[in-house]
Amino acid sequence: MIGKLNHVAIAVPDLAAATALYRDTLGAKVSDPLDQPAHGVTVVFVMLDNTKIELLHPLGENSPIQTFLDRNASGGIHHVCYEVEDIYAARDKLKAEGARVLGDGEPKIGAHDKPVLFLHPKDFLGTLVELEQV
Ligand code: CO
Numbered sequence: 001m002i003g004k005l006n007h008v009a010i011a012v013p014d015l016a017a018a019t020a021l022y023r024d025t026l027g028a029k030v031s032d033p034l035d036q037p038a039h040g041v042t043v044v045f046v047m048l049d050n051t052k053i054e055l056l057h058p059l060g061e062n063s064p065i066q067t068f069l070d071r072n073a074s075g076g077i078h079h080v081c082y083e084v085e086d087i088y089a090a091r092d093k094l095k096a097e098g099a100r101v102l103g104d105g106e107p108k109i110g111a112h113d114k115p116v117l118f119l120h121p122k123d124f125l126g127t128l129v130e131l132e133q134v
Pocket residue numbers: 007009054079081111130
């Protein structure tokens with residue numbers, strides 16, 4: 001059901017330092033920071049040949065990233081995102097198998113203007129999983 005790895009999102013306490021680490025130390029191509037107020041994050045995209053890394057930094061009050069950083073002060077992997085062809089079919093199959101979809105269970109328009117869902121980390125090996133319809 002799942003297709004390509006779309007991205008791995010890493011929550012970072014210092015976006016400039018994280019960007020420099022990927023750009024200068026690891027030698028990757030990085031984007032400018034992009035504020036996404038609707039999602040409570042500022043994102044820097046790290047472009048790899050086969051996928052992307054998203055460096056996430058809290059933006060504004062009640063950012064979903066802030067709670068994560070409160071528990072993981074030096075940052076950490078926040079979620080992985082897999083591509084699916086049909087997000088409703090994927091959701092229905094997963095729910096039928098007992099997996100929990102976060103929120104009201106309806107796909108939302110995600111950071112890439114495509115429908116996304118998040119799956120409960122306790123059902124997926126301790127990893128928050130995002131599904132994105134491509
Ligand atoms: Co994501």
